[in-house]
Amino acid sequence: MKLRHSHSTVADAAVLPPVVGLGKNLYAAVFFLMKLLPARFMLERARAARLIQPGSTIIETTSGTFGLALAILSALCGYRLMLVSDPAIDEPLKRRLEDLGTSVEIVRQPAAVGGFQRARLNRMAELQAEHPDHFWPSQYHNLHNPGAYAPLAELLVETIGQVDCLVGTVGSGGSMCGTSHYLRLLFPRLHIIGVDTPGSVLFGQPDQKRLLRGLGNSLMPKNLDHTAFNEVHWVSAAEAFLATRVLHRTHALYMGGTSGAAYLVARWWAQNHPDASVVVLFPDEGYRYQDTIYNDRWLHANGVWQTTLPAEPQPVIHPPEAGPTWSRIQWQRRTYEQVAGRPFQQARAV
Helix, strand or coil: CCCCCCCCCHHHHHCCCCEEECCCCEEEEECCECCHHHHHHHHHHHHHCCCCCCCCEEEEECCCHHHHHHHHHHHHHCCEEEEEECCCCCHHHHHHHHHCCCEEEECCCCECCCHHHHHHHHHHHHHHHHCCCEECCCCCCCCHHHHCCHHHHHHHHHHHCCCCEEEEECCCCHHHHHHHHHHHCCCCCCEEEEEECCCCCCCCCCCCCCCCCCCCCCCCCCCCCHHHCCEEEECCHHHHHHHHHHHHHHHCCCECHHHHHHHHHHHHHHHHCCCCCEEEEECEECHHHCCCCCCHHHHHHCCCCCCCCCCCCEECCCHHHCCCCCEEEECCCCCHHHHHCCCHHHHCCC
């Protein structure tokens, strides 16, 4: 018997999120795994261009959910996947990747410039030389990354109607720049808020070690369009982790730390703009973080235990002034150079 509204694979069923109301004017796109959307689109375009076929080798560097998305799709489509990661990858995720048939290689030493991300790229280049007939999705620079988010924009409009503000974390630049591009075709005055974390180079801060993963970057991705953003907020790890727990306790949404960071910002903005329709993107579920974000002992041991959230962000004029607590800058859709005061290329450690 054929089921109504059936999907051919779990990836097809889970690629778009349910939209959940979090208040009078705040809505959340709650993803099982947001990276499925760009990963599937990239591989579909590669297959259409005859760059890959069943049995082809795919090589990528990642320590998070983009790797899981590639692993799911590779297992379903018959690709051979090789991932280069670093010690930040959590052991349950590594085991899951390997159980899906993925080869995972861990780089143990960071590069002098660009840290572990640069070291991972160096090792990946060696693997690419060893496997010349490979495909590299390159999520940070592949234009199909932001291009993949047209269906999400369509879903938001069909579900909510007018969208006045979009809030989400920024890592590769794909989700926020892609979704905002398509939404602004309908709503030119759409207000876009990017959420970063202190120690990330994306919006003009110096690169530093970061406990909050899944957002921020040590390298500048080509898919990041700085002129898309009206505001940028920097949220610390402790604040993001507590907001993640508050989100769970308040709305029973069991999400990861990136979702907590975005929720903190979106809730504040929605409360201060009660007549605006606000959408926040929640990238992935929280099951990977049961022993970290949802573990009080781990929070204490890592110095990120916090009992109260700040009521509002601290305004700053220049990016280096942001942090260590929740901070906010009026980016005003300017270029990186206009805000940071130095050329964009100096931040791109690639």
